[in-house]
Amino acid sequence: xxxxxxxxxxxxxxxxxxxxxxxxxxxxxxxxxxxxxxxxxxxxxxxxxxxxxxxxxxxxxxxxxxxxxxxxxxxxxxxxxxxxxxxxxxxxxxxxxxxxxxxxxxxxxxxxxxxxxxxxxxxxxxxxxxxxxxxxxxxxxxxxxxxxxxxxxxxxxxxxxxxxxxxxxxxxxxxxxxxxxxxxxxxxxxxxxxxxxxxxxxxxxxxxxxxxxxxxxxxxxxxxxxxxxxxxxxxxxxxxxxxxxxxxxxxxxxxxxxxxxxxxxxxxxxxxxxxxxxxxxxxxxxxxxxxxxxxxxxxxxxxxxxxxxxxxxxxxxxxxxxxxxxxxxxxxxxxxxxxxxxxxxxxxxxxxxxxxxxxxxxxxxxxxxxxxxxxxxxxxxxxxxxxxxxxxxxxxxxxxxxxxxxxxxxxxxxxxxxxxxxxxxxxxxxxxxxxxxxxxxxxxxxxxxxxxxxxxxxxxxxxxxxxxxxxxxxxxxxxxxxxxxxxxxxxxxxxxxxxxxxxxxxxxxxxxxxxxxxxxxxxxxxxxxxxxxxxxxxxxxxxxxxxxxxxxxxxxxxxxxxxxxxxxxxxxxxxxxxxxxxxxxxxxxxxxxxxxxxxxxxxxxxxxxxxxxxxxxxxxxxxxxxxxxxxxxxxxxxxxxxxxxxxxxxxxxxxxxxxxxxxxxxxxxxxxxxxx
Ligand code: CAA
Numbered sequence: 001x002x003x004x005x006x007x008x009x010x011x012x013x014x015x016x017x018x019x020x021x022x023x024x025x026x027x028x029x030x031x032x033x034x035x036x037x038x039x040x041x042x043x044x045x046x047x048x049x050x051x052x053x054x055x056x057x058x059x060x061x062x063x064x065x066x067x068x069x070x071x072x073x074x075x076x077x078x079x080x081x082x083x084x085x086x087x088x089x090x091x092x093x094x095x096x097x098x099x100x101x102x103x104x105x106x107x108x109x110x111x112x113x114x115x116x117x118x119x120x121x122x123x124x125x126x127x128x129x130x131x132x133x134x135x136x137x138x139x140x141x142x143x144x145x146x147x148x149x150x151x152x153x154x155x156x157x158x159x160x161x162x163x164x165x166x167x168x169x170x171x172x173x174x175x176x177x178x179x180x181x182x183x184x185x186x187x188x189x190x191x192x193x194x195x196x197x198x199x200x201x202x203x204x205x206x207x208x209x210x211x212x213x214x215x216x217x218x219x220x221x222x223x224x225x226x227x228x229x230x231x232x233x234x235x236x237x238x239x240x241x242x243x244x245x246x247x248x249x250x251x252x253x254x255x256x257x258x259x260x261x262x263x264x265x266x267x268x269x270x271x272x273x274x275x276x277x278x279x280x281x282x283x284x285x286x287x288x289x290x291x292x293x294x295x296x297x298x299x300x301x302x303x304x305x306x307x308x309x310x311x312x313x314x315x316x317x318x319x320x321x322x323x324x325x326x327x328x329x330x331x332x333x334x335x336x337x338x339x340x341x342x343x344x345x346x347x348x349x350x351x352x353x354x355x356x357x358x359x360x361x362x363x364x365x366x367x368x369x370x371x372x373x374x375x376x377x378x379x380x381x382x383x384x385x386x387x388x389x390x391x392x393x394x395x396x397x398x399x400x401x402x403x404x405x406x407x408x409x410x411x412x413x414x415x416x417x418x419x420x421x422x423x424x425x426x427x428x429x430x431x432x433x434x435x436x437x438x439x440x441x442x443x444x445x446x447x448x449x450x451x452x453x454x455x456x457x458x459x460x461x462x463x464x465x466x467x468x469x470x471x472x473x474x475x476x477x478x479x480x481x482x483x484x485x486x487x488x489x490x491x492x493x494x495x496x497x498x499x500x501x502x503x504x505x506x507x508x509x510x511x512x513x514x515x516x517x518x519x520x521x522x523x524x525x526x527x528x529x530x531x532x533x534x535x536x537x538x539x540x541x542x543x544x545x546x547x548x549x550x551x552x553x554x555x556x557x558x559x560x561x562x563x564x565x566x567x568x569x570x571x572x573x574x575x576x577x578x579x580x581x582x583x584x585x586x587x588x589x590x591x592x593x594x595x596x597x598x599x600x601x602x603x604x605x606x607x608x609x610x611x612x613x614x615x616x617x618x619x620x621x622x623x624x625x626x627x628x629x630x631x632x633x634x635x636x637x638x639x640x641x642x643x644x645x646x647x648x649x650x651x652x653x654x655x656x657x658x659x660x661x662x663x664x665x666x667x668x669x670x671x672x673x674x675x676x
Contacts, residue, residue, distance in 0.1 A: 003039055004040065008182065008572075008573055008576060012098055013040055014043065014097060015096060016045060016092075016099035017100050018093075018102060019102040019103040021102070023102050024055060026159045027154055029063070029158075035083075043084075043093060044087070045090055052086040090120060093117060099117050099127050099128070100152060101113050101114065102130040110129055111142055114127060114139070118143055123148070125148065126150075127140070132203050135151075136169030147172060148176050149172060152184075153167065153200060161337065162189045164189050166194065168196065181193065190442070193325075197322055198261060199260075199261055201325045206241075206244075207261070209311065211258055211269065212311035222304055224287060226295075230296055234304070234305040235309070236340050243288070255275055268369035310359050310361055311362055313347055313358060316344070317359065320374035321374050327385045328388040328391075345387055348387070359371055388419055389416050399437075400575075409492065410447045411449055411450065411453075421473075428481050433483065434483060435586035436485045436486075438478065438485060438488070439575055446489040447493060447497030449520070452659060464529075465644055472530050472531055486505060486506045489508065491510070498519060507566040508577055509566050512569070516556050517554060517557075518548060518553060518554030519536065522616065522619050524658040525616060527626055528646075531639055533630055536548065536549065537631060539563075539564060540564055542627070543608070545627070550612055597634060599633055600631045600632070606624075616652070616675045618653075658671045
């Protein structure tokens with residue numbers, strides 16, 4: 001067992017969580033789950049013994065359940081339980097490197113807590129508040145060391161929902177915010193930076209939509225059951241806003257939020273009488289029973305839909321005017337935190353002009369709601385909202401490209417290819433940029449391959465070949481950029497992921513991953529199509545490359561290092577090391593061997609026999625052809641040949657079976673190929 005979690009020069013050996021109520025134990029569970037292998041202690045503090053007892057029981061129950069279902073191994077169950085303490089003694093926070101406050105949403109209380117905590121921990125300890133609304137400037141106003149404090153807003157259920165809003169105040173030191181963003185990302189969360197404004201980005205949506213639903217009821221468009229059912233359908237929600245408030249007991253906090261937003265955001269936000277009555281009577285909304293079909297006349301359904309979509313778009317576009325979040329971040333945040341239709345993609349699918357009409361109609365009916373300037377401008381431009389799946393950042397003289405599709409393990413689709421190419425152009429043409437790094441978002445995958453769902457929509461060899469060429473051309477740009485590029489292979493690197501990394505000057509990966517890199521295409525009735533049959537033999541030799549490609553078997557980081565597929569295994573932050581290495585390569589301090597780009601000598605006539613088990617013989621033939629034919633060509637010609645063989649896969653029944661099998665049944669089930 002490691003002795004502490006060390007990351008970017010910071011050591012975390014104790015985490016404090018304040019509040020053992022609704023969310024505190026879930027936050028503690030997340031920390032203990034990911035940090036107990038590093039011997040990090042998690043201390044939950046609350047002044048109420050009853051809350052402590054309930055919180056501990058809740059956390060232990062979830063851990064035991066994970067043990068029963070097999071999600072946690074017996075030693076993990078024990079490890080988690082032995083690394084968490086529930087106590088009413090604030091002194092136990094002494095020595096904590098990070099303290100997350102998760103008490104009630106009450107400003108004076110939060111300020112009192114932080115005053116007390118500040119006296120117990122060192123000035124270097126990071127302090128965060130799990131507020132859902134309050135600006136960090138107000139919460140931390142009385143702290144002596146404000147630079148280390150910020151808000152981290154978790155979402156239900158906090159141990160599993162990866163979404164997090166990260167809100168820095170005007171006094172928060174940028175290095176603290178940067179550290180926390182990266183820290184949460186490596187712990188498996190999806191932290192999204194949001195500017196400091198009351199309610200941040202998500203709560204005005206969640207609470208505003210309840211108000212919009214109440215307005216529909218007040219306007220006689222339907223009763224609460226009907227409006228709830230239409231809301232869930234037209235906004236893509238699992239349950240409607242009334243049901244969500246019943247389930248979470250959210251009416252009081254929403255009422256408080258709405259009344260504050262009235263003053264702090266815009267006067268459309270208000271506490272409607274119907275909500276006030278519900279609060280006074282301490283009762284729940286009348287909502288559809290589970291599975292109940294609610295009849296709504298078509299004209300009413302249309303009116304409710306238009307009104308709710310108008311409200312939704314008005315609320316989110318107002319955030320753009322206040323510049324607290326970007327379109328790309330907002331789409332990702334909403335889909336993960338609330339599991340509803342991504343607002344800007346949704347507007348693009350309806351048309352931005354049509355979305356503006358809906359907002360204008362809404363604002364005409366409720367004049368207190370402003371019509372967003374950003375929305376007007378976007379509609380006038382005739383262009384859709386820009387929603388990026390690939391991010392770019394300049395860190396001094398290094399350009400960093402991050403593929404961010406966490407729900408698809410950063411799989412490469414046509415949109416990703418296009419965005420990557422645009423950034424390579426920036427890297428090439430910016431004289432300040434001396435080197436670059438490409439990485440994948442999150443802690444699980446660098447890139448889990450080309451997008452199988454997109455490929456499953458291709459119907460013939462020509463389309464297959466064209467898709468492969470698109471990927472080959474985009475990834476080869478990294479070879480041609482004229483500056484060193486390091487692949488920070490931060491996790492699983494499969495198919496197109498391995499192929500993209502091989503176009504880079506050097507590759508680094510986390511130490512100790514047993515399932516790390518591979519070319520699993522033959523499992524899908526495919527062959528590698530982004531250069532795997534060309535670059536892998538040149539990098540690791542025929543025998544090993546052929547085995548990896550023909551059997552689909554992945555290898556570990558240690559094997560990848562031994563094969564020469566990666567240059568280094570890294571302890572700590574892979575991205576940080578990749579940036580450092582990129583600079584070393586640019587300055588000439590470190591050099592690496594370049595891959596052979598011409599025809600290879602000693603190309604065998606045939607590849608050794610290999611047991612390919614249940615896999616398709618028809619697809620194996622195509623893979624072998626691509627490897628052997630390509631080896632006698634330049635890489636450039638070999639790639640074109642590979643793309644043709646990739647397209648040929650669409651002439652086989654096994655291709656249809658393999659792709660359909662993944663899309664319908666997922667990665668775990670093996671395709672029953674016909675050509676065995
Ligand atoms: N394309 C599209 N979606 C993908 C994906 C891919 N390559 N890899 C994973 N995903 C999606 C999954 O479908 C899933 O989405 P849903 O929740 O919507 O179903 C999500 O990412 C999470 O994946 P899993 O639930 O499967 O996660 P897991 O931990 O159980 O398994 C995995 C992880 C082993 C990587 C598994 O997802 C997997 O085997 N993925 C496919 C890997 C692969 O075959 N890559 C090669 C692609 S072909 C290629 O790259 C061709 C080429 O050369 C051009």
